Amino acid sequence: MHHTRNTLAHPRPFLMAVLIAVILNPLNSSTISVALGTLLHHFHNGAASVTWIISGYYLGSAIAQPVLGRLGDLWGHRPLIYTGLVLIIVTAVFAPFSPTLSIFVLWRIIQAVGTSMVYPNAIALVRYAMPDTVGRFLGWIGMAAGIAIAVGPAIGGILMALASWHAIFWINVPLAILAGILFAMYSPTPPPRSRRRWQQLNSLVDWPGLGLFAGTISFALIWAVGLENRSNGMAIIYAAVLFAGLLVVEAKRSQPIIPIKWFVHPKFLISSVLTTLSNIVMYSILYGVPVSVQNMRHVSPKISGILLLAFAGVMTLASPWGGRLAQTKARRKPLIIAGVFLSGGMALLLNIRTLPWPLIVGGLMLTGLSFALSNVLLQQSLLESVPPAETGRASGLFMLIRYLGTIISSVLVAFGSLSTLHLPLFFILFVISLSTAILPVVMPETGIISF
Numbered sequence: 001m002h003h004t005r006n007t008l009a010h011p012r013p014f015l016m017a018v019l020i021a022v023i024l025n026p027l028n029s030s031t032i033s034v035a036l037g038t039l040l041h042h043f044h045n046g047a048a049s050v051t052w053i054i055s056g057y058y059l060g061s062a063i064a065q066p067v068l069g070r071l072g073d074l075w076g077h078r079p080l081i082y083t084g085l086v087l088i089i090v091t092a093v094f095a096p097f098s099p100t101l102s103i104f105v106l107w108r109i110i111q112a113v114g115t116s117m118v119y120p121n122a123i124a125l126v127r128y129a130m131p132d133t134v135g136r137f138l139g140w141i142g143m144a145a146g147i148a149i150a151v152g153p154a155i156g157g158i159l160m161a162l163a164s165w166h167a168i169f170w171i172n173v174p175l176a177i178l179a180g181i182l183f184a185m186y187s188p189t190p191p192p193r194s195r196r197r198w199q200q201l202n203s204l205v206d207w208p209g210l211g212l213f214a215g216t217i218s219f220a221l222i223w224a225v226g227l228e229n230r231s232n233g234m235a236i237i238y239a240a241v242l243f244a245g246l247l248v249v250e251a252k253r254s255q256p257i258i259p260i261k262w263f264v265h266p267k268f269l270i271s272s273v274l275t276t277l278s279n280i281v282m283y284s285i286l287y288g289v290p291v292s293v294q295n296m297r298h299v300s301p302k303i304s305g306i307l308l309l310a311f312a313g314v315m316t317l318a319s320p321w322g323g324r325l326a327q328t329k330a331r332r333k334p335l336i337i338a339g340v341f342l343s344g345g346m347a348l349l350l351n352i353r354t355l356p357w358p359l360i361v362g363g364l365m366l367t368g369l370s371f372a373l374s375n376v377l378l379q380q381s382l383l384e385s386v387p388p389a390e391t392g393r394a395s396g397l398f399m400l401i402r403y404l405g406t407i408i409s410s411v412l413v414a415f416g417s418l419s420t421l422h423l424p425l426f427f428i429l430f431v432i433s434l435s436t437a438i439l440p441v442v443m444p445e446t447g448i449i450s451f
Helices: 009-042 046-075 077-097 101-129 134-162 174-184 196-202 207-226 235-251 260-264 266-296 301-307 309-326 332-349 355-383 388-416 425-442
Strands: none
Touching: 009 046, 009 077, 009 101, 009 134, 009 174, 009 196, 009 266, 046 077, 046 101, 046 174, 046 207, 046 301, 046 309, 077 174, 077 235, 077 425, 101 174, 101 266, 134 266, 134 309, 134 332, 174 301, 207 235, 235 260, 260 266, 260 309, 260 388, 266 332, 301 309, 301 355, 301 425, 332 355, 332 425, 388 425
């Protein structure tokens, strides 16, 4: 039973399908946070392998999303959604039975590709079917994603308590099946697409830039993981060479995935740096707190997941405040306030090994409040610094910058667990937090890139 544009007979089940589909990405990124220690023990790997468990997923998302959104525009959104849901189900079935960590990480990358197929194409269907209400529904999607991140660790901990870490993957099966059924029954059918699909895709996607970016990050991660046993020293040289190539290639492309020239603009540059730093801290909290309290305080995954509700729950509940601030023209002052909240929260968590539980909860609540303010403000600040015609490309770049911060956080979390490297995770996060309070002071309130 399909409907065409402006004749969507049953919008509620269609919107329910979209909501289920779009929370699969944040849900899968957050539920696994409480299982990191268990996974390392299961696969008999060192703490540095946490980097691959976390980063494999985000590297897959960073590479796939710019391509798969474009591919949906050319091939049709519904086929991409169904394909993505199938990949999610296949991953949920086979990933728990991976014989090695390498195979497990490969399944995580495939899972990321699946969720990256679903997310942009589900949003595109909303824009097609409900153009007059898309803005309001995008706000609901942001709230749903925040809730998924908030409850993900608690759900992961409960599933591990009731069954095992395998159940963190199995929960995807009923969700993906339900979303697929609802899409099949209630989603609209856009008009046929152009036949010259691959030619158009080649002109729309910056393949050289995407490949050089993926290669740079991959070799940097190989080098970082090798620090545990002082191996893979050449990998950082390969990463540097590829990064130099990325700068050269992107400077010459007319539609680069990373527009190098934009970073000359002060507001865009500072907004990008703040976005990266904020995401380093946010995801270090999401992944680092469960690992820390499980190792240092010997609590269960279930308790560590519930503990994170203080962080992500406040972030979700206070997000409307950040949204209202984003509607004003002020950027510098609220971002400074967010940085102060973040610094205060991280100052409390510096002593997480012995700090009383109520103070740990207070520190997590302060960090959640900070991100509730900064998330929307930073995105709005970055978008304001580019011409309106470049909003789509800037939005994609914003997600890429967020993924970069997340990938860096995985390295910090891994090395924060290595006594041989003596890396004080929460001290580094505190220093980064201080920089998020200082940098907005020199950020221009206005200004648009003029080239």
